[in-house]
Amino acid sequence: MSEKPLLDIKNLRVTFPTRQGEFEAVRGVSFTLGRERLGIVGESGSGKSMTGRAILRLIRPPGRVEADRLELEGIDLLSLDEKAMQKIRGQRISMVMQDPKFSLNPVMNIGDQIMEIYRFHTGASKKAAYEKATEMLEAVSIRDPERVMRAYPHEMSGGMGQRIMIAMMLVTEPEILIADEPTSALDVSVQTQVLSIIDRLVRERGMGLIFISHDLNLVSAFCDRILIMYAGRIVEVCEAARLNEATHPYTRGLLGSLPRLDEPRKRLSVLQRDADWRETESVSGRQ
Amino acid sequence: MAVAENNGTGRRASPRFLKVLVKILKTLGSVLITMLGLMFVTFLIGRVMPVDPVLSVVGERAGKDVYDAAYRAMGLDKPILVQFGYYLWDVLHGDFGISLLNARPVAEDIKRVFPATMELATLGTFFGVFIGVPLGVVAAVKRGSWIDQVARVVALVGYSMPIFWLGLMGLLIFYGILGWVGGPGRLDIFYEDLIPTRTGMVLVDSLLAGDWTVFKNALSHIILPASILGYYAMAYISRMTRSFMLEQLSAEYITTARVKGLPERTVIWRHAFGNIKVQLITVIALSYANLLEGAVLTETIFSWPGIGQYITTALLSADMNAVLGGTVVVGLIFVLLNIFSDLLYQVFDPRAK
Amino acid sequence: MSQTDTRKPTLREWLLTDTPTSRFHARMAALYNGWLTLRSNTMAMIGLGILLFLLLIAAFAPWIAPMDPLAQDLGGRLAPPGTDGHILGTDSLGRDILSRLIYGSRITLYIVTLVAIIAPGVGLLVGTVSGYIGGWTDAILMRITDIFLAFPRLVLALAFVAALGAGIENAVLAISITAWPPYARIARAETLTIRNSDYISAVKLQGARPLRIITKHIWPLCISSLIVRVTLDMAGVILAAAGLGFLGLGAQPPSPEWGAMIAEGRRFILDSWWVATMPGLAIFTVSLAFNLLGDGLRDVLDPKEGGS
Numbered sequence: 001m002s003e004k005p006l007l008d009i010k011n012l013r014v015t016f017p018t019r020q021g022e023f024e025a026v027r028g029v030s031f032t033l034g035r036e037r038l039g040i041v042g043e044s045g046s047g048k049s050m051t052g053r054a055i056l057r058l059i060r061p062p063g064r065v066e067a068d069r070l071e072l073e074g075i076d077l078l079s080l081d082e083k084a085m086q087k088i089r090g091q092r093i094s095m096v097m098q099d100p101k102f103s104l105n106p107v108m109n110i111g112d113q114i115m116e117i118y119r120f121h122t123g124a125s126k127k128a129a130y131e132k133a134t135e136m137l138e139a140v141s142i143r144d145p146e147r148v149m150r151a152y153p154h155e156m157s158g159g160m161g162q163r164i165m166i167a168m169m170l171v172t173e174p175e176i177l178i179a180d181e182p183t184s185a186l187d188v189s190v191q192t193q194v195l196s197i198i199d200r201l202v203r204e205r206g207m208g209l210i211f212i213s214h215d216l217n218l219v220s221a222f223c224d225r226i227l228i229m230y231a232g233r234i235v236e237v238c239e240a241a242r243l244n245e246a247t248h249p250y251t252r253g254l255l256g257s258l259p260r261l262d263e264p265r266k267r268l269s270v271l272q273r274d275a276d277w278r279e280t281e282s283v284s285g286r287q
Numbered sequence: 288m289a290v291a292e293n294n295g296t297g298r299r300a301s302p303r304f305l306k307v308l309v310k311i312l313k314t315l316g317s318v319l320i321t322m323l324g325l326m327f328v329t330f331l332i333g334r335v336m337p338v339d340p341v342l343s344v345v346g347e348r349a350g351k352d353v354y355d356a357a358y359r360a361m362g363l364d365k366p367i368l369v370q371f372g373y374y375l376w377d378v379l380h381g382d383f384g385i386s387l388l389n390a391r392p393v394a395e396d397i398k399r400v401f402p403a404t405m406e407l408a409t410l411g412t413f414f415g416v417f418i419g420v421p422l423g424v425v426a427a428v429k430r431g432s433w434i435d436q437v438a439r440v441v442a443l444v445g446y447s448m449p450i451f452w453l454g455l456m457g458l459l460i461f462y463g464i465l466g467w468v469g470g471p472g473r474l475d476i477f478y479e480d481l482i483p484t485r486t487g488m489v490l491v492d493s494l495l496a497g498d499w500t501v502f503k504n505a506l507s508h509i510i511l512p513a514s515i516l517g518y519y520a521m522a523y524i525s526r527m528t529r530s531f532m533l534e535q536l537s538a539e540y541i542t543t544a545r546v547k548g549l550p551e552r553t554v555i556w557r558h559a560f561g562n563i564k565v566q567l568i569t570v571i572a573l574s575y576a577n578l579l580e581g582a583v584l585t586e587t588i589f590s591w592p593g594i595g596q597y598i599t600t601a602l603l604s605a606d607m608n609a610v611l612g613g614t615v616v617v618g619l620i621f622v623l624l625n626i627f628s629d630l631l632y633q634v635f636d637p638r639a640k
Numbered sequence: 641m642s643q644t645d646t647r648k649p650t651l652r653e654w655l656l657t658d659t660p661t662s663r664f665h666a667r668m669a670a671l672y673n674g675w676l677t678l679r680s681n682t683m684a685m686i687g688l689g690i691l692l693f694l695l696l697i698a699a700f701a702p703w704i705a706p707m708d709p710l711a712q713d714l715g716g717r718l719a720p721p722g723t724d725g726h727i728l729g730t731d732s733l734g735r736d737i738l739s740r741l742i743y744g745s746r747i748t749l750y751i752v753t754l755v756a757i758i759a760p761g762v763g764l765l766v767g768t769v770s771g772y773i774g775g776w777t778d779a780i781l782m783r784i785t786d787i788f789l790a791f792p793r794l795v796l797a798l799a800f801v802a803a804l805g806a807g808i809e810n811a812v813l814a815i816s817i818t819a820w821p822p823y824a825r826i827a828r829a830e831t832l833t834i835r836n837s838d839y840i841s842a843v844k845l846q847g848a849r850p851l852r853i854i855t856k857h858i859w860p861l862c863i864s865s866l867i868v869r870v871t872l873d874m875a876g877v878i879l880a881a882a883g884l885g886f887l888g889l890g891a892q893p894p895s896p897e898w899g900a901m902i903a904e905g906r907r908f909i910l911d912s913w914w915v916a917t918m919p920g921l922a923i924f925t926v927s928l929a930f931n932l933l934g935d936g937l938r939d940v941l942d943p944k945e946g947g948s
Contacts, residue, residue, distance in 0.1 A: 058545055082551075090548030097546075102539035106638050107562050117547040152637040169546070317786070324787030328796075332803045443935075447875055447928035449882050452902055452920030455909050459917075463910040580792040584883050588906075598795065599887055602802045614791075614799045622790050 005032035005287070006175055006208045007055065010069035014050045014232075017062050025050040025063075027232035031285025033176065037202065037209045038285075039223035039240065041216050041254075047232040048212045052178045055210075056093055057085055072176075091121045094169035095178040096198075099185035100161025104153035111149030114168045121172045136167040140197050159190030163197060170201055177202060178210045183218070195222060216243075216254050225285075228254075233282040250277055307633050314633075318626050323375075325618045329611045330374050334367070383612030388604050393612035397594060401616070402487025403473065404586070404593030408578040410490075410513035415520025415578075416571055422521070423528025427536060428555055438525055445522025450515065450581050454588035457511050469508035471590035478504045512589045516581050520574045527570045531563040538562075565636040572628035576621045674940045684936020690929035698745040705739040709896045718912045729914040731904060733894075737918050740896035744919065747897045748926060751812055751881045752874055758816040759873075760866050763823020768854050768862065770824065771831030782828070785821045793818040794880060801889040808897075811890040815880050819873065826869060830862045864941040872934035875927035882923050898923050 014026040026047040031038070042048045054065045057077060070077045072092060080088065097103040105113055114136065115129040124132065130149070137145035140163040153161060162182060169177065179198060183191040199222065202209045213219050219226055220240045228236040228251050236248040246252060250273075341357050349357070358364060362373050377384070383393035426438040461468045469475060473489050482489075482496040490509065493502040535541065536559050544558045583595035590596070594613055601609035649657075656673075660666035678684055697704060706725065713734030721729040728737040770781040788796075800814035834840060834857070843857055884890035885899025893900060898919040905916030 053542075056546060058542060086548040086550055088548070089546055095546045097539060097543065099539070103543045105540045105544070105558055105562070107564075107636065108558075109637075116549070120547070120549060120553075154638055165543075317783075320783060321787050321790045324784065325790055328787065328791070329799065332799050443928065443931055444924075447879075447924055447931050449879050449886075449899070449902070449920060449923050449927075451883065451886050452916070452923065455902065455906060455916050456920070459909050459913050576792065580794050583794055583798070584886065587887065598798060602798060603888065605802070607802070610799055610802050614795050617795050618791050621792050625790070 004073070005034050006073060007033040008069055008071045008286070009033075009055070009067060010286070012051065012054055012065070012067040012070060014047070014054050014059055015064045015066070024232055026054060028282045029229070029232075029234055029285075030282065031227055031234065031237070032287050033208045033210060034287070035206050035208050036225060037199075037211060037223040039211045039213065039219035039226040040229060041213060041219050041226055042229035043214060045231075046229040048214075048229050049180055050232075051229070052095060052180050052210060052212050055178065056089055056095060058089075087121075090117050090169075090174070091172050092174050093176040093178065094172070094174045095180060096162070096165050096169050096182045098181040100153065100156070100158060100165050101185070103165060104161060106153055109150055109152055110156075110164055114149075114164070114171055117168060118171045132171060133167075136171045137164070139170075139201065140164070140167045141193075142167070157190075158186045159194060162186060162190075162194050166194070166197060166201070170205075173205060174207070176208045176210065178212065180212045181214070182211075184213070184215075216251075227285045231278045233278075233280075234285055235277060235280070235283060237283050237285045248277075249274065310633055311630060314626055314629055318622055321622055322619065325622065326375060326378060326615060327371060329615050329618070330371050332614075333374075333607055333611050334370075378615065383615070384608035386601070386606055386609045388601065388606045388609065393609050396597060396609065397612055397616055399487070400592055400594050400597045403489075403591060404579060404582050404595060406488040406490060407509065407513055407516060407582055407585070407591060407593060408575060410509060411516030411578050411581075412520050412571065412575050414514060414517025415524050415574060418517070419521035419524030420528050420567065423525040424532055424555065424560060426525065427529045427532030430533065435529075438529065442522040442526045445519055449584075450519060451584040451588050453518070454512065454515050454585050457515055458588065461511055468511045469504065471508075471588075473508055473591065474501065474504055475508075512585050512591060516578050516585055519581055520578055523574050523577065524567075524570060528563070528567060531566050532559055535559040535562045565632055568631050569628035572624045576624045579617055579620060677940045678936050681936040681939065683932045684939075687929040687932030687934075687936065690925060691933065694745055694749065694926060694929070697742055698749050701742050701746060705736075705742040707736040707739045709735060709740040709743040710894050711735060718908060718915070720912070721914050728918045729912070731901070731915050732908060732912075735894075735896075737901075737914065740901060741898070741918060741922050744896040744898045744901065744922070745926075747808065747891055747895065748878060748881070748923075751808065751815075752877055754812045755815050755819060755877045755881075756870050756874060758812070759819035760823045760870050762816070762820040763825075764827045764859065764862060764866065766820070767824040767827025767829075768831045768858050771828040772835055772850060772854055772858065778828075781824070785824045788818065788821045789825075791818065794883060797880060797884065798887070798889065801884060806889045806892060808891045808895075811881055811884045814884070815877055818880075819877065822873075823866060823869065826865055827862045830865060831858050834858050834861055868934060868938045868941050871930060871937050874930040875934070878923060878927045878930070 009032065010030045012026055012029045013024060016023045016025060029047070029051055040048045040051060050059070053059055054067075055070070055077070057065060059065050065078070067078060072088065075088075077085070077088065104110070108116075111130065111133055114133040115126070118124060118132055119126070119129045122129075134145040134149060137148055142148055142160065142163060148156075148160075148164070153164075156164065162185075166182075177198070182198065183194050186194060195218075198209070201207075209223075211219060211223055216226075220243045223240050226238055226240050226243065227234050228238075228246075228248065230250050236246055236251045238246050238251075243251075243255070246255065341354060341361060341363065362370050365373075381394050383397070385391065386393050386396055389396070422438050422441075426435040429435055458470070462470045478501050482493050482498050482501050485492050485495055489505040490502065493499075493505055536555075538559075541554060541559055544554045549558075579594075582591075582593055583598060585591065586593045586595035587599050594617065598610055598613035598617075601607075601613065654665070655669050657665070657669055660669055678688075706727070713730070715734065716724060716726070716730055717732055717734040719726050719730040719734070721727060723729065726736050726738070728741070731737055731740070766781055766785065770778045796818045797811075797814040800817055801810050804810040804813065840853060840857060843853060848856075881890055882897075882899030882902070885897045886903045888900070888903060891897030891900055893904075901919035902916045902923075905912070905914075905919070909916050
């Protein structure tokens with residue numbers, strides 16, 4: 001791809017000091033993100049969520065984020081001070097998290113929560129923010145947005161909560177959306193709906209999407225490109241369409257452990273882990 | 288699908304109101320039982336008292352027939368539950384009996400002394416809230432920093448120090464040695480009875496009368512006992528604030544607020560603090576109740592003519608009606624403060640479903 | 641202690657094992673681990689140190705105290721610290737304050753020990769019975785608990801002492817009566833979670849009776865949270881006892897109870913500050929020690945509530 005990437009990451013590391021010494025949650029991850037849908041797949045503890053949070057510099061001390069390069073359209077994110085970083089967060093890079101039950105503020109009504117981010121970044125009037133917020137709620141297929149604006153998060157179902165979260169995170173029209181397991185906490189029946197809303201908005205606005213999930217199937221159906229992470233490293237990078245050609249034993253193992261309708265098996269294979277995977281160098285996802 | 292969900296929220300609106308109502312009724316019911324129990328306990332305490340209530344009324348030299356008449360008139364020949372019924376009836380009518388010490392109705396005495404305690408406890412709570420809450424928030428935000436350690440030590444010392452001793456030390460240093468504050472009592476003797484009593488709280492009354500000299504004098508007297516009570520309130524409030532804040536700061540919606548790019552000050556005060564406000568009111572109500580109790584010992588030290596001093600003086604002269612009256616009143620206030628904070632919870636916390 | 645290893649392990653190794661060989665072994669290993677955690681908590685160790693020191697002082701009071709705590713010397717009354725071998729001075733009757741403090745530690749320990757046995761004992765009994773039987777028993781017992789919780793503790797204790805008469809034993813009783821409800825709450829909560837666990841069902845299937853289940857299976861599991869609570873409460877108990885003593889409702893003169901000593905010194909506070917100051921410092925030190933130890937124990941025994 002010759003187009004200049006939105007996000008350029010080289011050798012990203014996230015470290016936490018513990019009593020037993022330093023723990024590296026992310027150990028040298030490199031990739032770029034264009035105006036595409038990039039999936040990051042891995043089991044829990046593989047460092048996929050940490051990668052997402054590190055991009056927004058949301059790792060709290062004593063945790064540390066280091067990288068040879070962490071750039072958003074040429075801006076070095078690691079050298080920005082906290083104030084400049086606040087302008088990036090929410091404005092240019094947003095994130096949707098797993099469970100709207102916990103990720104929305106329970107004692108603020110929904111309208112205030114959406115208007116807060118919009119007004120903070122644009123300085124818009126209350127009235128303009130209100131209109132923009134209702135408009136955004138409509139864009140995520142919420143009927144009667146006026147009433148939802150006045151409601152509190154606990155009055156919403158999971159699917160609605162997540163759509164509200166998406167509306168809130170996209171109201172400032174950021175260039176990149178990080179979706180961290182956005183559908184794992186939802187009922188299967190509303191998962192597709194939420195996914196298609198994300199898909200539509202990302203396409204319409206020409207955004208870059210980082211889709212973090214443990215669900216290889218979902219990611220391969222939804223994304224353009226997939227990074228497979230294991231123990232803080234990228235073990236394999238491949239086009240979603242050519243996932244079947246993946247070569248790394250971990251990826252093959254993940255594929256093999258999925259039940260398939262077209263190839264019914266008596267027993268699903270159990271993933272055998274190899275200590276070597278942990279030690280081999282990270283594969284680069286840079287293009 | 289969206290339609291169905293929207294209807295869902297619509298349906299919830301009115302049952303929520305009903306649910307709150309039922310909860311309030313339930314709370315009131317359990318409070319009623321608690322109050323009954325509270326009065327039963329004080330009633331029983333009064334009955335095991337080694338002092339003969341009849342003798343204290345009729346006097347030592349009364350004859351047998353006088354004694355027996357008084358005995359029956361006081362209902363002491365009836366079964367204990369019936370006696371309790373009488374007692375309850377009297378208390379409900381604001382009658383705690385006659386003080387053996389000054390032959391005045393206990394209820395009137397309590398009415399007279401209570402504002403002094405309220406004045407003290409209220410000012411103490413103010414100190415506690417205005418220092419304790421910010422201290423707790425900062426300690427939580429900067430967990431493990433020097434300020435967190437200082438807050439911890441301040442609270443630990445507060446939990447460990449006898450309040451009457453701290454009061455004495457305060458008197459010794461700030462009154463005896465430095466002479467910065469007024470001594471025991473509410474006013475210097477030559478300021479007493481200069482202003483009309485309206486609320487019974489000297490600070491308020493002197494302001495109402497527009498008398499600044501009296502106000503200043505009253506302030507110089509109340510500042511030390513109120514600060515000492517305030518220190519205990521602060522120790523408690525700052526600890527609770529800290530632990531509430533720590534819980535909220537690790538919540539996912541705080542990450543959301545940071546993702547939104549909000550400055551840390553907004554994240555902490557609008558989002559995290561916004562979530563502990565109602566809990567905090569409960570804590571403040573509890574701490575107010577505790578200060579009423581702390582006032583018992585503090586008032587003794589500072590010769591503060593409030594309910595605490597009233598109860599302790601009555602105790603030492605075995606004036607049981609006064610002791611029980613005071614105990615019931617303080618207990619009732621305790622219970623009322625508890626329901627008050629409970630109801631606040633039901634009404635103001637959108638999460639209380 | 642069964643041994644397959646040819647080399648006999650040191651006591652430390654035996655205690656740090658990952659694979660205990662018996663129930664006793666496992667219990668000792670858990671205790672040792674807790675001890676290691678506690679030992680790394682400097683504050684808790686300071687608290688423990690102070691309390692051990694207090695215990696020694698109380699035990700050897702007659703040998704440590706420089707003078708008779710009751711011996712009056714009206715000629716040498718209100719002597720400031722350092723006069724005539726009175727390290728902490730003398731009180732209004734010329735009694736040596738240091739000696740009185742040393743003997744007073746016995747009274748403090750006596751009160752603390754009694755309350756620490758009675759209050760949690762009653763609470764444990766009420767809480768487990770309430771939680772295990774449930775139904776009406778539970779409703780009534782918990783209502784009673786609530787009534788006692790509704791009282792301001794010190795005021796209730798005052799009323800009880802007033803009714804029972806002043807004295808150490810009555811003060812202990814009054815404090816215990818006001819202190820048991822929180823333990824009942826804790827014990828009940830623990831019982832409710834334990835009652836429905838699988839291993840209790842297993843014990844029931846083996847035919848164990850409620851009494852046996854409560855005493856052998858539920859009580860041991862309630863102990864650790866109760867111990868934490870007791871340790872943290874002891875500071876409050878000391879303060880309450882001192883408060884009663886100060887009001888003249890606890891230990892009676894001439895007994896060298898610390899709270900009563902402060903009351904005595906109160907009259908001379910402006911001229912002879914040491915008389916009231918010294919016993920206050922003693923009370924403060926001991927209750928601080930209990931608070932420090934309690935905090936540390938909470939981290940070890942009850943990690944869910946603590947947080948470093």
